[in-house]
Amino acid sequence: MSVSGNGMEVHALPKHESRTTTTGSEIDFNSSSVPSTAETPLLSGKEVAVSTTSDKSCLSVSIANLTKNIIGAGTSDFAQLWTICFGKKSAWVVDLIMFLCTGCLCLGFSIIICDYLSEFNLRIGLPWWACTRLFVGIISLVPILPLAYSKSLHSLGWVSIVGLLATAYTFVYVVADTVEFTEEGGNADLGQPRSEISLMTVLEAVSLFATAYVCHYNAPKFNTELKNSTPKRFNQVSLVSFVVSGLVYAVFAWAGHVRFGDSVNGDVLTDYQGSTAGVGCMLMWLFMALCLICGYPVTYLSSQESLRRLGVHIPTWIYVCLLVLGGILIRNLSFFLALEGSLLGVTVGFTLPGMMFVILSYKTTWAKGKRSILLFSWSSIVIGIFCTVVGVVSTCITG
Numbered sequence: 001m002s003v004s005g006n007g008m009e010v011h012a013l014p015k016h017e018s019r020t021t022t023t024g025s026e027i028d029f030n031s032s033s034v035p036s037t038a039e040t041p042l043l044s045g046k047e048v049a050v051s052t053t054s055d056k057s058c059l060s061v062s063i064a065n066l067t068k069n070i071i072g073a074g075t076s077d078f079a080q081l082w083t084i085c086f087g088k089k090s091a092w093v094v095d096l097i098m099f100l101c102t103g104c105l106c107l108g109f110s111i112i113i114c115d116y117l118s119e120f121n122l123r124i125g126l127p128w129w130a131c132t133r134l135f136v137g138i139i140s141l142v143p144i145l146p147l148a149y150s151k152s153l154h155s156l157g158w159v160s161i162v163g164l165l166a167t168a169y170t171f172v173y174v175v176a177d178t179v180e181f182t183e184e185g186g187n188a189d190l191g192q193p194r195s196e197i198s199l200m201t202v203l204e205a206v207s208l209f210a211t212a213y214v215c216h217y218n219a220p221k222f223n224t225e226l227k228n229s230t231p232k233r234f235n236q237v238s239l240v241s242f243v244v245s246g247l248v249y250a251v252f253a254w255a256g257h258v259r260f261g262d263s264v265n266g267d268v269l270t271d272y273q274g275s276t277a278g279v280g281c282m283l284m285w286l287f288m289a290l291c292l293i294c295g296y297p298v299t300y301l302s303s304q305e306s307l308r309r310l311g312v313h314i315p316t317w318i319y320v321c322l323l324v325l326g327g328i329l330i331r332n333l334s335f336f337l338a339l340e341g342s343l344l345g346v347t348v349g350f351t352l353p354g355m356m357f358v359i360l361s362y363k364t365t366w367a368k369g370k371r372s373i374l375l376f377s378w379s380s381i382v383i384g385i386f387c388t389v390v391g392v393v394s395t396c397i398t399g
Contacts, residue, residue, distance in 0.1 A: 085359040095309040097352070101344040102303035103323070108337055109292045109299070110327020113140050115270055116289040123282045137328040140293060141321065147297040148320050160298075166291035170284050171252060174268065178255040267333045335395065342391030351384030353377070 082094035117136035129135060256268035265271050269288060272281045304319065330336060354377035360367040361374050 081356055084363070085356050092310060094352070095306045097344065097348060099303060099306035099310060101340075101348050102299050102306065104336075104340040104344060105299045106296065106303055106323045107326045107330070108333065108340070109296055110137070110140075110324045111330050111333050111336065112267060112327075113137075113289050113292050114327045115267055115333070116285040116292075119270065119277075120282055120285040120289070123277060123285075133328045137324045140289070141324055143293050144296050144324070145317055145320055147294070148300050148316050150297050150301070160294065163291040163294040166287035166294075167248075170269070170288050170291075171248060173280055173284050174259070175251060175255045178259045181259055265333075338395040339392065342388055342395055346384050346387045346391060349384070350380040351388070354380030354384065 083091050086093075114133040114137050117140065118131050118133055121136060122131040252268070256264050256271070260268070260271045269281075269284060272284075300320070300323075304316065307314065307319070357367065357373060357377040358381070361370070361377075367373075
């Protein structure tokens with residue numbers, strides 16, 4: 001995630017004005033922030049004199065192409081960037097895409113929450129009706145609904161800490177269990193035919209992991225609330241977060257495959273059954289359900305904002321209930337995430353960011369001459385289209 005550009009002088013406005021965004025956060029137009037344009041990077045409003053290192057930072061974390069485009073183009077979110085690139089008349093397209101993408105992610109969260117809570121209730125010996133997806137789905141609404149009414153990401157800081165602790169516990173548990181399993185000579189694929197790695201399966205995996213790549217849509221919001229935000233600091237935070245997330249994903253995927261073999265489920269934690277589901281595993285199910293509940297509003301706020309831009313105003317409690325209902329009814333998580341990733345995740349993560357930078361390279365001065373990023377953007381477009389087509393076909397064939 002990166003930024004570049006030059007600062008500009010802005011005259012004070014004659015009077016104090018403010019407005020409230022769709023997510024409820026107030027923007028002060030009489031503050032020291034600089035209004036952004038296609039030629040004015042977003043962060044330059046916080047640094048009137050931009051150092052030479054700011055321009056170089058545009059190459060520091062090229063994987064975050066979308067956020068670089070957003071900040072470098074002087075916009076505050078995906079929709080504004082689309083307007084600069086393709087015009088206002090087609091702005092509804094990106095709102096629709098972002099609504100579907102974030103809505104599907106919330107739906108995926110609901111599916112996993114129902115999986116974990118139903119398994120947890122079953123293991124602790126609750127009555128059968130308390131172990132149904134309907135019951136745990138309704139119970140999950142108790143903490144989700146109040147969090148969904150949060151007006152800013154800043155207010156969700158404490159729940160993010162809870163989510164990180166739950167994720168850390170789960171990661172350590174699965175890796176430790178896998179190491180113990182291998183040290184005891186365990187072989188999850190013993191007596192079972194090995195699945196062949198093919199181009200189709202690789203592209204299906206890319207589509208599945210693309211869901212994680214669309215974290216870009218919240219990056220501008222996080223940046224505006226980042227203390228002492230500067231281009232250098234934003235790049236450092238982005239680089240560290242992407243490296244750590246990538247390592248966690250890779251190690252967790254390796255551990256799940258080694259522990260359960262080619263028959264591993266899309267939701268690895270649901271593979272712990274019978275003798276493998278001890279007290280530590282039950283706590284893992286509970287903690288991960290809490291982690292997803294705590295992180296639910298972060299994605300939900302973006303989904304609701306995109307929906308409102310489309311002119312559809314659904315009460316928060318109704319929208320959240322519909323998402324949870326979908327989680328109750330849908331059970332095949334891996335198929336759902338792979339299909340959603342190939343249709344939406346790859347598009348948002350690769351195709352659209354590449355297209356936007358190509359357009360910006362013709363329309364803005366700051367993007368001209370950045371041949372390395374332009375080449376990267378063209379590659380993103382080609383890879384995105386290819387993965388979308390093949391990913392959808394592969395997912396539908398393999399089921």
